[in-house]
Amino acid sequence: GHLQSQRGGIGLRGPGETRLETDRRLIRQKITRLRQQLQQVRRQRATQRKSRYQGTLPAFALVGYTNVGKSSLFNRLTKAQVMAEDQLFATLDNTVRRLYLNDQTSVLLSDTVGFIRDLPHGLVAAFAATLEETALADVLLHVVDITHPEFERQIDAVNTVLQEIDAENIPQLIIYNKIDKLSAEQRMQGIVRDIHGRPQAVYISVQDGSGLDDLRTAMIEMAGMKYAKH
Ligand SMILES: Nc1nc2c(ncn2[C@@H]2O[C@H](COP(=O)(O)OP(=O)(O)OP(=O)(O)O)[C@@H](O)[C@H]2O)c(=O)[nH]1
Ligand SMILES: [Mg+2]
The missing domain is CATH 3.40.50.300 (P-loop containing nucleotide triphosphate hydrolases)
Incomplete structure (x- = not known):
């Protein structure tokens, strides 16, 4: 099914957007969010490792x-x-x-x-x-x-x-x-x-x-x- 219907379709479709364009936009947003989360996890891991190693x-x-x-x-x-x-x-x-x-x-x-x-x-x-x-x-x-x-x-x-x-x-x-x-x-x-x-x-x-x-x-x-x- 389309993302739009999965998400309930409330105000998701921008003016003049086709359903396909809307899906693409949502997927791009999802990818961006996942990338940010991944980046966040990487940063946390690096920080944890640093604190472990930069101790006494x-x-x-x-x-x-x-x-x-x-x-x-x-x-x-x-x-x-x-x-x-x-x-x-x-x-x-x-x-x-x-x-x-x-x-x-x-x-x-x-x-x-x-x-x-x-x-x-x-x-x-x-x-x-x-x-x-x-x-x-x-x-x-x-x-x-x-x-x-x-x-x-x-x-x-x-x-x-x-x-x-x-x-x-x-x-x-x-x-x-x-x-x-x-x-x-x-x-x-x-x-x-x-x-x-x-x-x-x-x-x-x-x-x-x-x-x-x-x-x-x-x-x-x-x-x-x-x-x-x-
Ligand atoms: N004769 C002799 N054999 C040794 C000595 N130290 C290790 N060995 C042997 O060398 C072989 C390799 O030992 P490992 O400790 O597994 O070597 P490693 O450097 O950890 O190997 P990787 O994990 O594959 O990189 C084993 O068969 C050991 O028993 C030593 O002081 N004298
Ligand atoms: Mg070894």
Whole structure:
């Protein structure tokens, strides 16, 4: 049926308008209203996200090529906390958790989808909603599988995606993971620092737990840097 009859037809038809013209006008109005509502929802979501992230807690996001061990690390860091003190964290979302690093420092930690090389532009857009969280992080934990023969190309690929989502200027800590697979003489350890003494990279194994204390130390320092900046 026509919109006019559905709406009861009271004063809907403008002077000289055909029924078809009236319907078109009503549909256009409806589309405009829906667009405005959609815009409103988007704005609300952005505001909610901002207030969550621009609170007092520094937000850390795990990023990295697929299969490097991001989720394993996420689980290891958060599960250790759950076992130590179940009340200590609140689940904020499927993949965002509050993580207590020491008495003074707690942060938000989020897991993200793995990046892949040559991600088509359209796909980046499709992932955009997930990656929006990444772009809002204060610190990126860039996990790397140091035993992968192409780990350097994978780092570049991840950084390319980060550029596409305007996240290339967020401070990064490189986490070289899976050092348990390296031979004793290949194995590195400790925190690598830049000339200002800021943490740049750490060597860890999620599997055997080595380097996780160094990682926490580096994270605590970087969480503090957020406030030092201002
Ligand atoms: N040897 C070894 N294997 C590891 C380590 N950390 C993770 N893995 C393995 O690496 C594989 C991938 O781990 P995930 O945690 O799923 O990797 P991810 O980065 O979350 O992968 P996506 O979600 O696909 O991007 C799993 O088989 C893990 O068991 C590690 O420290 N040493
Ligand atoms: Mg994962």
